[in-house]
Amino acid sequence: MRILHTADWHIGRRLHGFDLTKEQNHAFEQIEQIALDEHVDGIIMAGDLYDRSMPSEAAVAQLNQMLQQLNLVDKVPLYAISGNHDSAIRLSTGTPWFKSTQFYMYTRLEQAFKPVELPDTQLFLLPYFEPFAAQQYFNDDSLQHLEQAIVPIVAKMKTLFDPNKKHLLVAHFFVAGSATTDSETQLKVGGLAAVPAGLLKDFDYVALGHLHGKNALHAKNARYSGSPLKFSLSETKQEKGVFIVDTEPFKITFKPLTPLKNVQQLTEYFETLEDKDFYKDLQLDNYFGITLKDRKPIPNVMARLREIYPNIIALNRADGYETNVEGSGESGKQIRQKDPIELLSDFYKQVAKDDLSPQQIKWAQEALKIAAKRESK
Amino acid sequence: MRILHTADWHIGRRLHGFDLTKEQNHAFEQIEQIALDEHVDGIIMAGDLYDRSMPSEAAVAQLNQMLQQLNLVDKVPLYAISGNHDSAIRLSTGTPWFKSTQFYMYTRLEQAFKPVELPDTQLFLLPYFEPFAAQQYFNDDSLQHLEQAIVPIVAKMKTLFDPNKKHLLVAHFFVAGSATTDSETQLKVGGLAAVPAGLLKDFDYVALGHLHGKNALHAKNARYSGSPLKFSLSETKQEKGVFIVDTEPFKITFKPLTPLKNVQQLTEYFETLEDKDFYKDLQLDNYFGITLKDRKPIPNVMARLREIYPNIIALNRADGYETNVEGSGESGKQIRQKDPIELLSDFYKQVAKDDLSPQQIKWAQEALKIAAKRESK
Known part of the structure; x- marks a missing residue:
């Protein structure tokens, strides 16, 4: 089968205060076009569909629109999981109805053991989970960390393997050995421990979400698709896009996305x-x-x-500031001994190329009086 | 057809700080049982499914569970609209998929003009809307108030009437002439003007939501079902339940619900x-x-x-307090002149029937010192 692998859409995210709605829509339209041009059998969305557990109404409207377009208009099957940024409960709204149109949105650990059975492939959808969920599921309090919890999870999946099919895993976690950048290290610190790559070797392909760079991990059978957009300055050098994955013969092809604004x-x-x-x-x-x-x-x-x-x-x-105010040559000590109004006048003249007006001086004196009063308390 | 009419579930609501999850589930189970026992052809939910536009995860999980139970397990068709307490956008999540199992959840004004076509009935689902939405839809800025906006809405619905069918309207607004209690007046003040009952006369039945008492309106062809639970002290005398409505011959039957805790x-x-x-x-x-x-x-x-x-x-x-402290007979002036520690001791003795301990007096003196210091600042 041929599948499109994407992840980490983070719908609702802002970039240093700038709204990214248009950028998100622009990336989405390209992903949709790639899916149609490549005649994929489905789209994998490996978690973090939303940027936060309580998305705004605008974000909800935007993601709803995208999912409807892909699944109901374009008739493309969707294989999605919740990530650590999503509220699994909110994201699960309506999901039992989605399967009627081959839209699988899995948000609970136990769903990982009900693989989607396609003619030639078993698709295991493992949503982001806390070790506590694994403790409960396996009734084993010793599963304190991700690297412990993942062992029985993969073992149980293998007992479900149909030897006549390919085996795909969709997951949202940090795989040990992945290359980290500034933003990704932050993510790791955000609560996720590491899964050893060797544990995943029996899957034909592991479609990962969580890290935002497509080159974060170079395993033979596993990839982070990365996010469709650059979400921070630490991602400026990353090339953004999606993967087209063929399972027979096995082949991974990167399809770049062009940003509206880089x-x-x-x-x-x-x-x-x-x-x-x-x-x-x-x-x-x-x-x-x-x-x-x-x-x-x-x-x-x-x-x-x-x-x-x-x-x-x-x-x-790049190299900080000069310690002295330009051209004055005064030392810090000299400056500290100056009258505050004089200091303000100097600064204003330097910045605004003008003298303080009498009204401005009056305001400054009043403000200084109030400040002095507070300080003496 | 035979339909169950309910409304104003307000999932997630608290009663003066008390969690109502169990009470809501208990009422739900009775509604479900009535629907099954009466072999209804569907359930009308006339808005305010949630108590607020941003429901908690617990509320989302609870309502999701209820809707799945009724529609996917019990296979009962659902005809629902959003109310003024719901976020229409959040509530619309997944709705395009729901129709495959006869679950109609309408949240936008324009959907009111796509009646659900049943063999013998047309079901018009009019979600709660702001006059602004009607201005936009009809391109008419003069529709400033609900009583203006409702006129072209009903007129347009009538152009869609199939004369061979019954016509049901589901709506969430205040109908003029409805009996109000304390809590309902509050609701009205909350932004809803009144719809004249006469405007609705051409519908065979109008299933209303918004007012919490089943007796709020006694029109021949229109009812508020009321809420399944008492949500305030002003509702103590209301009998809670649902209506079973038969359209042919027309008959309305009230089915009471028993509260877990009254x-x-x-x-x-x-x-x-x-x-x-x-x-x-x-x-x-x-x-x-x-x-x-x-x-x-x-x-x-x-x-x-x-x-x-x-x-x-x-x-x-019921009648306020006596102005003097019992038994002391002291005037306000006398009391104000007393030493604070003495005053506290008197009060403590009266309330606790005991003297202040030396430690308690010490604490009180320290607290008074701090208070005095602050006051002098």
Whole structure:
């Protein structure tokens, strides 16, 4: 069979405050088109469909629309599990009805032992689970960690293997040996221990969710599809897409997705960033993380950069700041001894290229009085 | 056809802090049994399935279980709409799949114009809607209020009438002339204006949700089923249940539900409430609202009453309190001049029938010191 493997849609996620609804829809449309062009027998969604356990109404409407489009309009079978970001209970709403159109949404551990039986393949859908669920299911309190709990789970699945079929596993966890980046390490710290890759060797393919980079794990028979979008600056260098997996003969093909707005990192001097020759070839409405090589203060730096790069998601300095205010040459001690109003006037002049007005001085004096009163309490 | 009419389940609702999960399940089991015993052709649920737009996971699990039981296990068709307490978007999750088993869950105004076509009946499901939705649908900004918006809605429905069938309407709004109680008036203030009953006269039956009492409206062809449980002290005198509605010949039959724990109001003297002869015939684990006829202070009154009536949901006085502390005869001015520790000692003695211990006096003095310090700031 031929299947499309995707994961970690995180519908409802925001990127440093920016709404990603359009970006999510744009990625979705490409995934849908790939599924249709490749005539896949189904789509695997390996968890984290939502970004959080209590998604907003807008996120619910968006994911509902996507799932209806794929399954009811395009008539593509769906094989989905809940991830650690999903509420298994909320995601299970309506699921008993979905099977009538070959939409399998599994959210409870015990469902992992009812493989979806396709003509040539057994599809085991293992949702994200806490070790406690395995303790309950196997009546074994010793299953304290994921690497313990996964052993009887895989063993039980193997007892269900039909030797005449291929065996696919869909899961949402961290596999030991996976390459981590900043954002992925965070995820791991977020409560998931590691599953040894060797435990998964008897499956023909393991379609994983959880890590956001498609190259996180290079096992012969297992892959993270990664997320369809870049969700953080630590993912700027990742290529996003989905896998087309053929089981007979076995073949994995990566299909890239083109972002509506890319997430990019720029590390430059301010002067360079303002230089038309530098930015003329950039897609300026991309989401930029900007790291300035400058060490001197730059007045109104964010506002000036946003005139060119409207969607800045982070701004910081490569080498920190100069300790002295530019041009004054005053030491920290000298500055601390100055009268606060004088200090404010200096700062204002430097930043705004103007003197404080009498009204502004009056306001500042009143504010200082209040602050002084509070301090003396 | 024969249909069961219920509404306002408010799954997830609490009664003055008490969890109603068991009570809701108990009522549900009776409704299910009535549906089976009466061999109904379907169950109408006229809105407010949940108590709030963002129900808890426990509430989601509970309602999901109920709907699956009725529709997938018992194979009873369901005709449901969203109410003003529901999130139409959240409640719409999965609904396109539900129709395969005759489960109609309508949450958008435009769905009201796609009646469910049964052999002898057209069932119009009109979910709760804001006038804005009608403005949009009819492209008419003049539809500012419910009583305006409902006119073109009913007119449009009538154009869809099949003269060879009966016409049923399911709706969730306030019908003018309905009897209101305390809790219902509150609901009306909560954003719903009134629909004139005459507008609904061409339907063979209008199955209403929103008001919690079955006797709120006595039109020839329209009823509120009321809620399955008493949700406030203003509902203590209501008899709860569901309607069985036969369309041919037309007949409405009320089927009462027995509560697991009733909600009752007791207005008595404290002495009476403590009298075994008084309470021996009461179901003491009921939810009681207690109104004391006494006017004098009663030490530890709540704790003492809870020894007999564990589930008190409200406690107040029929005629207020005596203004003077019992027996002391001191005026307010005299009391204000007393030393605080002395005052506390008097009060403690009166309530606890004991003197303050040296440790308690020490604690009180420390607390007073801190309070005095704060006051002087």
